[in-house]
Ligand SMILES: Nc1nc2c(ncn2[C@@H]2O[C@H](COP(=O)(O)OP(=O)(O)OP(=O)(O)O)[C@@H](O)[C@H]2O)c(=O)[nH]1
């Protein structure tokens with residue numbers, strides 16, 4: 001209970017499918033991207049979470065019925081100045097969480113820009129979720145739930161208000177994404193990189209030996 | 214099934230060393246315990262701080278072990294503290310373990326660094342009271358571990374699907390499975406005909422660069438580790454490799470990872486010694502009767518070699534960061550400082566007097582304020598100097614950053630700048646001094662923050678170019694794993710390793726770098742040195758793009774500084790002495806003869822001979838910033854030449870940059886000025902190779918590009 005608030009790996013029983021998905025977090029600086037990942041992966045929250053420079057990469061595994069879904073999560077730096085790095089990280093992503101801060105309308109505007117960019121530039125079937133974070137700060141709310149939800153519906157996005165601080169809806173949003181992702185035979189990630197050969201071999205071993213044995 | 218979690222192994226006095234709370238202290242050490250647990254979901258290695266464990270005694274997860282609650286937490290601060298401690302919890306399934314690194318045998322106490330398959334690298338666990346071996350022994354009951362043939366400190370966990378490996382090995386029946394990941398690599402690749410491409414006479418040196426490859430393979434075959442199973446006479450190895458490569462053309466495209474066929478043979482690496490920090494008596498001895506530093510080069514050499522005693526930092530840094538001219542006398546410094554104080558407050562007033570109403574129509578300023586607000590809240594808050602909710606130093610941090618916005622409005626505020634300021638403010642403990650020193654430090658790195666990111670791109674590609682010569686194997690590996698753009702070093706370069714080292718270490722590292730020795734791009738060589746240390750981990754774990762980035766992120770705060778500096782200097786010397794070093798690399802390393810970099814003429818007697826010529830100077834010249842005098846490192850006239858007149862620039866600099874006054878006073882007076890004045894003043898802000906005034910920040914990336922590529 002104490003150390004890992006996030007979803008646990010499966011209980012050793014032999015599982016059916018194993019899927020691996022690349023997920024990227026986007027959104028204005030300080031909306032709580034790193035905090036959401038930290039909550040999801042380690043079950044923790046840091047008031048003074050450092051700003052992200054460059055990008056961070058984390059993994060977390062969730063179980064969905066008889067499928068093991070492994071998220072490869074890319075957490076990016078939010079500031080506009082680093083925008084040009086983002087494509088490197090959302091390229092080939094099957095899912096994205098676009099985050100805004102419900103207490104700051106500018107960040108909602110920025111989120112919309114991200115959604116547009118993803119719709120234009122990312123993989124065509126990418127699953128996009130919109131997260132209105134810092135929902136615990138209800139007294140300072142500046143972006144109405146309904147407004148965001150309407151926008152999400154128009155653009156067929158998953159939508160939830162979240163709080164990395166209280167953990168509200170954090171696991172849920174990742175799970176909702178996992179549900180929506182297409183689960184093919186073994187791995188969801190057709191890694192579009194060079195060196196695939198090596199990676200695939202490795203991945204194969206990993207999933208057999210590592211995850212569900 | 215009697216227990217939820219069965220404890221197979223437990224050991225106390227296992228410490229995680231965290232960032233220091235005080236610059237003068239040693240690292241803070243968190244005491245904790247390490248466990249090997251049999252959980253329903255698998256075998257886990259876990260580490261938890263004692264504090265956390267004490268709190269969890271009642272938790273169902275820990276029903277086997279019973280700890281004494283030796284200390285009742287005072288409830289108020291307890292929660293925050295616990296959260297901070299929990300941050301360091303370690304828990305992983307041993308099936309996710311990919312490798313681990315042990316401390317060198319002569320290291321004070323043993324530590325282990327665990328590395329997972331996804332690239333996660335945990336902080337080192339220090340076994341202050343022994344037990345590391347016992348843990349590993351226990352671990353061996355569950356996983357197969359072998360030592361890396363290339364790095365005696367690295368241990369690899371063999372995957373649990375041995376079939377594939379042994380099968381391929383059998384195919385060739387040449388290697389034993391103890392012969393390392395490289396072999397597997399070769400074996401796998403051999404299916405694709407690569408081994409066919411290997412060389413006829415691997416031991417003939419005439420093959421130049423090829424010998425590197427064969428050495429590589431030979432090492433794998435011939436390491437002592439393997440020798441029990443596989444003692445192959447050299448002749449046999451040679452034969453084995455004989456499968457020949459008619460054209461010797463190994464194409465980069467066909468076989469990523471094996472294009473390391475570069476004709477590099479660097480001279481052997483000299484051993485490099487580091488020295489003691491510059492201390493007070495020595496420092497004082499450098500000042501003449503007028504309070505002028507007499508042998509600047511010698512002084513910089515000392516700082517490069519050993520850094521600066523923390524007690525002297527606030528004073529010495531003012532020279533390193535251009536707050537004072539190297540050749541200034543005390544009188545001049547007093548004058549300059551006065552002007553600097555005025556100048557600072559004039560700029561501070563500019564943003565302070567903008568009303569909220571006015572700001573509504575001043576979006577740009579409002580945006581910057583917002584960014585600074587966000588970052589001040591989360592810059593080094595675990596450091597004593599910035600800790601606590603109402604810490605007044607946060608306001609100082611904020612004011613300096615806002616004022617810097619006015620000082621360099623074109624650049625604005627970019628994330629990462631607060632990281633540059635924080636260690637400087639901690640040293641200066643004074644708003645004005647910290648501001649001007651920050652401005653001086655920014656001068657060196659402002660191109661990192663430019664809008665188009667070109668400054669970053671240029672430097673990352675310079676690392677690439679250097680590595681092509683310095684370590685073609687690693688370079689080829691990175692290229693083959695989508696990391697040839699070196700973006701995994703982005704954070705290193707952007708904020709000059711600020712997040713990679715403990716606070717007192719970054720102060721040391723920066724003062725070394727600020728000497729511009731052995732060249733102004735030493736930070737790039739430091740990157741090479743760190744990567745070299747991580748090489749076997751990256752290669753033998755066969756890390757791909759994501760794992761590489763993750764591993765590099767995770768080794769932050771566990772990079773040994775002095776060792777890295779020694780290594781980096783060694784690499785620099787190797788490159789410098791390499792006869793065939795391409796011109797472009799010479800330029801990066803500041804090794805071009807004076808003809809190319811006129812301003813460096815006076816520098817030749819420095820420790821690194823000619824190396825102090827500084828690419829940013831050529832940048833400056835090409836960029837067309839007007840320079841009145843040979844400005845490159847005002848103090849560079851160390852070889853006794855008193856010719857350097859103090860930097861005066863007319864360029865686009867403000868009049869701030871002009872003042873260099875000469876007068877006399879003692880070192881003590883100088884010090885008292887440096888230390889006591891509440892609002893220090895009198896500095897020019899341009900340091901060594903930087904451009905003056907606002908020009909530095911605005912000399913666009915195009916200019917950098919021109920020179921650097
Ligand atoms: N109250 C509250 N604060 C939060 C929440 N999530 C994050 N924060 C705080 O918001 C600040 C920024 O959070 P980060 O997670 O660093 O934001 P980010 O989006 O990763 O920012 P960049 O790395 O700069 O792009 C931190 O001080 C967090 O503690 C939340 O759900 N509620």
Ligand SMILES: [Mg+2]
Pocket residue numbers: 033034035050051052075076077078
């Ligand atoms: Mg972040």
